[in-house]
Amino acid sequence: MALPLKERKALRLFSLLILGHLVLISLQVPRSEDGTLFKQAFLAVLTPTQAAISGMSREISRFCNNYLLWRDIREQNQKLRDEVFFLRQENILLKNVLQRLGEEVQIRERLKNLSSSLIVAAVVGSDAANIYKSIVINRGEKHKIKADMVVLDPQGNLVGRVINPVLAWTSRVQLITDDTSGVGAVAAGKEVSGVLRGDGHGRCYLDYVLVSSPEINIGEEVVTSGFDGIYPAGIPVGRVVAVSREGTLFRKIIIEPFFKLNGLVQVGVLAFDLKNF
Amino acid sequence: MRHWSKSSLIILLALLLQFLWGSTPRAINDLFNFFSIIVVYLALRHGEIAGTLSGTVAGLAQDALSLHVFGLAGLTKTGLGFGVGLAFRKLNLQPLGRQLLILFFACWFELLVWTGLAYLIFGLKASVWSGTFWLQPLTTALVAGLLFRLNDR
Numbered sequence: 359m360a361l362p363l364k365e366r367k368a369l370r371l372f373s374l375l376i377l378g379h380l381v382l383i384s385l386q387v388p389r390s391e392d393g394t395l396f397k398q399a400f401l402a403v404l405t406p407t408q409a410a411i412s413g414m415s416r417e418i419s420r421f422c423n424n425y426l427l428w429r430d431i432r433e434q435n436q437k438l439r440d441e442v443f444f445l446r447q448e449n450i451l452l453k454n455v456l457q458r459l460g461e462e463v464q465i466r467e468r469l470k471n472l473s474s475s476l477i478v479a480a481v482v483g484s485d486a487a488n489i490y491k492s493i494v495i496n497r498g499e500k501h502k503i504k505a506d507m508v509v510l511d512p513q514g515n516l517v518g519r520v521i522n523p524v525l526a527w528t529s530r531v532q533l534i535t536d537d538t539s540g541v542g543a544v545a546a547g548k549e550v551s552g553v554l555r556g557d558g559h560g561r562c563y564l565d566y567v568l569v570s571s572p573e574i575n576i577g578e579e580v581v582t583s584g585f586d587g588i589y590p591a592g593i594p595v596g597r598v599v600a601v602s603r604e605g606t607l608f609r610k611i612i613i614e615p616f617f618k619l620n621g622l623v624q625v626g627v628l629a630f631d632l633k634n635f
Numbered sequence: 636m637r638h639w640s641k642s643s644l645i646i647l648l649a650l651l652l653q654f655l656w657g658s659t660p661r662a663i664n665d666l667f668n669f670f671s672i673i674v675v676y677l678a679l680r681h682g683e684i685a686g687t688l689s690g691t692v693a694g695l696a697q698d699a700l701s702l703h704v705f706g707l708a709g710l711t712k713t714g715l716g717f718g719v720g721l722a723f724r725k726l727n728l729q730p731l732g733r734q735l736l737i738l739f740f741a742c743w744f745e746l747l748v749w750t751g752l753a754y755l756i757f758g759l760k761a762s763v764w765s766g767t768f769w770l771q772p773l774t775t776a777l778v779a780g781l782l783f784r785l786n787d788r
Contacts, residue, residue: 372714375713380710383705485702486697
């Protein structure tokens with residue numbers, strides 16, 4: 359029995375769209391880091407909308423909060439906040455650099471470019487499928503943001519890295535809590551290094567730590583090791599909250615990241631090549 | 636023509652809600668998927684063609700806003716929209732209980748296909764989802780079903 363015209367039309371449309379999706383998915387096996395042109399086009403349309411909506415809601419709530427405050431106090435407060443933000447980041451980076459470099463002249467030379475190379479960005483969106491995977495920030499190619507740039511929270515703790523595609527005005531940051539992320543990390547003050555991987559629920563695992571390696575205790579701090587070639591050494595990552603044995607070779611170490619996703623409204627992007635720093 | 640512009644507005648509304656919803660805690664965040672809700676609602680309201688098209692657009696929007704495989708949610712939501720639209724036309728879904736049950740199974744199936752394909756093709760494990768994530772089909776069926784009923788009146 360022949361199907362009615364409307365039904366045939368719907369079935370044809372459905373088949374066509376399903377085929378289109380299958381082609382789209384098959385183009386990504388194995389998954390490309392840059393994303394397809396189609397995805398980039400979709401992102402290019404959606405992220406500015408996302409940024410606009412989130413900016414609008416932020417502005418409205420800010421306006422309500424500050425309604426009763428003096429205007430100049432607010433401005434002064436904002437300036438001080440920005441200054442504290444820069445100083446914190448600078449302080450942490452300086453500590454790391456001081457540990458590695460000896461000569462004062464060398465340090466002074468490199469510090470000249472530091473302040474101007476830190477880009478402050480606002481968080482304008484979260485991941486639609488899992489909030490612990492990625493965030494969207496309101497800085498992009500136009501602000502000299504590039505893939506693999508390191509992102510820190512206002513306290514200087516590691517948040518993640520910028521990933522492709524980087525759009526003109528916005529970019530996406532892969533969080534360290536993403537289950538597909540990887541960060542070279544080391545227990546502070548110890549010779550125990552491993553690969554930090556997110557669990558997708560807001561915590562991380564420190565993988566590949568041998569059972570035979572020195573003991574790691576609960577409460578110990580974990581920092582980046584710099585071995586991965588993306589994240590510079592010495593950035594605070596999190597604290598050990600559980601240690602157990604996984605199989606015969608490795609330990610299972612759970613890390614609570616220092617950065618808090620709830621309330622993360624501002625981040626700092628390190629816009630310089632740390633290998634040359 | 637009028638219902639196409641209305642449908643586009645509804646999709647935009649879902650986009651807006653999804654953006655704003657992003658800042659809620661994970662357990663609450665995973666409970667609702669506004670894209671699924673509007674796909675089911677539009678399929679109920681305007682049939683399988685509207686369901687299929689809105690499924691594609693909403694699914695691709697969800698894919699674009701996440702680090703997941705681009706096209707996967709598009710594929711499953713297209714199926715969801717078509718399936719719900721077709722079921723509503725072919726079966727008698729006037730009784731509320733029956734309607735919610737069919738919607739629940741359709742949403743559950745969509746979620747299973749989505750997580751299954753993500754795991755089979757790209758090795759993305761289902762263990763990364765929170766407990767409330769698995770309640771999404773129930774909330775989608777309830778919200779979309781009730782919205783449809785309210786609008787019908």
